[in-house]
Amino acid sequence: MVNHSTNEFRPGLKLLLDGDPCSIVENEFVKPGKGQAFNRVRLRNLCNGRIWERTFKSGESLPAADVLEREMSYLYSDTQGWHFMDDSSYEQYCAGEQAVAEVRQWLSGQDRCMVMLWNGEPLSVRAPNFVELEVTQTEPGLRGDTAAGGVKPAELSTGAVVRVPLFIEIGDRLRVDTRTGAYQGRVGKG
Amino acid sequence: MGASVGTSPHSPLPDDWQPSATLERLRQRARLLARVRTFFSDRGVLEVETPSLSASAASDPQLHSLGVEEPLFGAGRYYLQTSPESAMKRLLAAGSGPIYQLGRAFRGGECGTWHNPEFTLLEWYRPGWDEHRLASEVLELITTLTGVRHSATRDYRQLFRRRTGLDAQNAPLPALREAASAIESALGAESDRSTLLDFLFTTRVVPLLSRCRGTVLVHGFPTAQALQATLAEDVDGVPVARRFEVYLGGIELANGYAELRDVTEQRRRFEADLTERRRLGLPEPPLCERQLAALAAGLPEVSGVAVGIDRLVALALGERAIAPVMAFGINRA
Numbered sequence: 001m002v003n004h005s006t007n008e009f010r011p012g013l014k015l016l017l018d019g020d021p022c023s024i025v026e027n028e029f030v031k032p033g034k035g036q037a038f039n040r041v042r043l044r045n046l047c048n049g050r051i052w053e054r055t056f057k058s059g060e061s062l063p064a065a066d067v068l069e070r071e072m073s074y075l076y077s078d079t080q081g082w083h084f085m086d087d088s089s090y091e092q093y094c095a096g097e098q099a100v101a102e103v104r105q106w107l108s109g110q111d112r113c114m115v116m117l118w119n120g121e122p123l124s125v126r127a128p129n130f131v132e133l134e135v136t137q138t139e140p141g142l143r144g145d146t147a148a149g150g151v152k153p154a155e156l157s158t159g160a161v162v163r164v165p166l167f168i169e170i171g172d173r174l175r176v177d178t179r180t181g182a183y184q185g186r187v188g189k190g
Numbered sequence: 191m192g193a194s195v196g197t198s199p200h201s202p203l204p205d206d207w208q209p210s211a212t213l214e215r216l217r218q219r220a221r222l223l224a225r226v227r228t229f230f231s232d233r234g235v236l237e238v239e240t241p242s243l244s245a246s247a248a249s250d251p252q253l254h255s256l257g258v259e260e261p262l263f264g265a266g267r268y269y270l271q272t273s274p275e276s277a278m279k280r281l282l283a284a285g286s287g288p289i290y291q292l293g294r295a296f297r298g299g300e301c302g303t304w305h306n307p308e309f310t311l312l313e314w315y316r317p318g319w320d321e322h323r324l325a326s327e328v329l330e331l332i333t334t335l336t337g338v339r340h341s342a343t344r345d346y347r348q349l350f351r352r353r354t355g356l357d358a359q360n361a362p363l364p365a366l367r368e369a370a371s372a373i374e375s376a377l378g379a380e381s382d383r384s385t386l387l388d389f390l391f392t393t394r395v396v397p398l399l400s401r402c403r404g405t406v407l408v409h410g411f412p413t414a415q416a417l418q419a420t421l422a423e424d425v426d427g428v429p430v431a432r433r434f435e436v437y438l439g440g441i442e443l444a445n446g447y448a449e450l451r452d453v454t455e456q457r458r459r460f461e462a463d464l465t466e467r468r469r470l471g472l473p474e475p476p477l478c479e480r481q482l483a484a485l486a487a488g489l490p491e492v493s494g495v496a497v498g499i500d501r502l503v504a505l506a507l508g509e510r511a512i513a514p515v516m517a518f519g520i521n522r523a
Contacts, residue, residue, distance in 0.1 A: 007299065029302025032396070033435060033445050034252050034417055035388035037300065055374045055393065057385070058299070 003061035006039040014046070014067040017054070021046045021065035021118045029058065046116065046123055047098070067118050074111045082107065084115050084122065095122035103127040105160035106178045127178040132187050133157050135172045138164065210519040219503050219515055222335055226292060226312060226499075229331055235288040235314060240277030242294060243268040247475035248275075249463035250417065254298035255475055256307070269475060270296035273496055274313050275418065276481040279449070282315055282492055283484035290314035292499070303511045304441060306520050310499040317490040321419075321448040324493040325407050325434045328444045331497070332405055336506040338438060341404025346411050347428070350387075353394040358387055358412040359428050366390065384414045400440020409434040418459070419447035434495075438505050446495030453485040 004013060009027040016022070022043040031037040037058035044051055046067065056062070072084040072093065081094040082104065093115060099122045100107065106127040107113070114126040138154035154164040154174070162176055164183045171190015174183060209216070230237065247255035247269035255269040271277075274291050281289055295311040316324050329340045350358040354369050366386040371378025373393055381389065399406045409432075413421055416431035424430045432448035450456050460477050467474050500512040513519040 007301075029300070029305055030392055031252075031300060031305065032388050032392050033415070033442060034250055035415065036252060036385045038389065038392060055377065055389070057377065057381075 002064040004064055005061045006056055006058045009039055009041060014065040015043070016063040016065040017043065017045075017052070021067050021123065022052065023067075025051065031058075046118065049124075065118060067116060067123065069114050069116050072113055072115045074107050074109065074113055076109070077104075077107070082125070084113065084125070087112075093117070093122050095125055099123055100125050103178065105158055106131050106133075106176070108133060108158050129177060129179060130175055130184065131178055132173050132175050133160070135164070135168060135170050135174060135190065138168060138170060140169070206522050208522075209517050210513045210522055211515050211517060215507060215509075215515050216517060218507055222503050222506060223292065223499070225335060226331070229334055230290045230314065233288075235290050235316075236286065238278065238281060238286070238289045238291050239293060240271075240274045240281070240291060242271055242296070244271055244277070244478075245269070245476060246276065246478035246480070248272045249460045249467070249475070249477055251463055251466045251470060251472055254300075256296050256298045257475075272297050273311060275494070275496075276478040278313060278315055278494070279481055279489060280484040282317060283487050283489045288314070288316050301520055304501055306500065306512060306516065308520070308523070309512070312497040312499050312502075313494065315449075315492050315494040317492045319493045321409065321432050321434055321446055321493045324446055324495055325409065325436070328436055328446065328495055328497065329405055329407065332436065332438065332443065332502065335502060336438070338505075339404045341402045341406060343407040343409070345424075346408055347424075347430075349395050349398070349408065350391065353398060354390050356390075359430065387412060387414060396437070396440050399437045402437075404438075405443075406437045407434060408437065411435075416450075416459075417447065418450050418456070420450050420452075422448075441501055441505065442498070443502055443505070444495050444497045446493060449489065449492050449494050451485060451489045451491065453482055456485055457482055 004015060009024055011024050011026060013024045014021060015024065022045050024041060025044055026042040028040045029037065030040050039056050039058055041054050041056065042051060043054060070086055072086050075083040075085055077083065081096050082100045084093050084095060095115065103125050108131070111131060112128055116123045133156040135154045136157050139152050150166045151163045152166055153161050154168055155161050156174070162181055162183050164174065168174065168186065169190055172186050173188030175185050175187050176182070177184055227237065243258060245268060253272045255272055258268045258270060260266045260268045273295050274293060278289060278291060290312065292310065292312050294308055296308050298307055300307055333339055347358050350356065356365055356369055363383060366383065367378045367381070370381065370386050370389050377389055410424060411431040411433040413429050413431050416433060419431045419433035421429055422432050434446050435442055436444040464474050500516055503515045504512050507515060509515055
């Protein structure tokens with residue numbers, strides 16, 4: 001197993017800590033007087049997204065986490081989970097509920113996602129920054145009132161609810177920023 | 191003339207040739223260094239320069255001395271000094287009187303926001319002064335350079351007890367381990383007393399010090415952290431090291447001692463360091479026998495202190511790291 005010493009610590013390095021894969025967010029070298037040197041490290045637990053503040057004696061090593069990110073196409077979901085395919089190897093992976101918790105409301109067929117694998121299993125999924133989805137439910141449009149700048153909720157085909165301008169109608173295709181959930185524009189009329 | 195600029199046919203030129211600091215910061219740094227020299231010449235303290243390369247190296251297991259091959263003397267190995275302490279004590283024993291040095295020190299493996307393996311250290315010695323009088327002069331120098339005033343003087347043991355509920359000098363090892371484990375389980379498990387004190391002080395006490403606007407003087411260190419300080423008893427009859435530190439904004443700026451003069455005790459501490467180095471599997475560099483000889487010949491009663499100049503300049507100029515006040519940090523060196 002590969003180990004990383006504290007002097008290799010830098011943001012983005014993936015380590016195994018207390019059994020969970022983590023990514024270093026910040027690494028600070030601290031040394032009191034002529035005393036023991038420490039590394040004060042902020043890490044993101046890649047299983048649950050939580051931030052950890054930990055301290056290690058300088059010179060200590062932690063095992064590397066076998067974590068890598070691959071671009072994959074979203075295929076479908078079923079009772080087993082959410083299925084993705086690696087575009088280069090055609091290998092298929094099934095992600096569990098926790099891995100897709102933050103992105104499932106944006107996933108529709110063939111979306112290109114970044115899937116983080118830990119020991120070959122999907123750990124988390126990043127949706128494309130922008131997706132195009134169809135409106136399945138919203139209050140009737142108020143034509144001619146676009147200047148007022150009002151907004152209303154609209155439900156999309158994946159179940160996500162976004163705030164949209166009043167003129168949007170059922171069947172319209174919208175472009176949405178998945179990082180903020182913000183409406184970007186109408187790309188097709190229903 | 192006529193040579194094209196920046197188009198070497200051989201290899202792409204690095205894009206990090208420029209200084210770590212702005213030229214304005216370097217001008218300000220130069221003015222501050224000039225004020226340091228004025229501060230000491232006004233007080234009759236002699237500027238000295240001692241070797242950066244020495245045949246011996248610091249014994250402290252926490253310091254990594256960088257070795258250098260010097261072909262002049264066969265396969266002679268020399269060490270870049272982690273501080274000018276040994277050489278300056280030899281000058282004191284030779285009767286130099288008060289001396290200061292503004293020079294480079296080298297500590298391997300120390301790199302970060304407030305550390306650089308090569309840095310500028312100001313070290314000075316005051317024969318006939320105790321550590322309290324020297325600490326006052328340190329605070330004066332910091333005020334002269336930064337305009338920041340002294341806000342508090344604290345006893346190490348009291349600070350430590352307030353933040354951990356434990357006595358830094360007398361608490362049993364298991365109690366220190368338990369307190370450290372509550373913060374970081376792996377660290378508490380196998381650490382020795384000095385490491386536990388360093389860890390608890392860093393995580394529990396320093397954050398408190400960082401809230402002070404002015405400088406904080408901490409004195410009366412536990413004997414496990416005496417280093418080259420003499421020992422004494424405090425008002426309660428508890429043994430204490432006559433060592434002090436000065437913090438500004440939670441950053442350690444100065445570390446001073448009432449210097450150890452007893453050659454037998456000094457040799458005992460050196461040997462204890464080497465034993466610890468052996469236990470840790472660290473290299474055992476040659477001890478400074480010449481420093482021991484100087485102590486044997488007689489060191490006057492003296493207090494000495496070292497101040498990290500890069501940090502002091504950074505804090506004086508409102509920076510929160512040392513690279514912005516260094517011409518070239520280690521990653522551009």
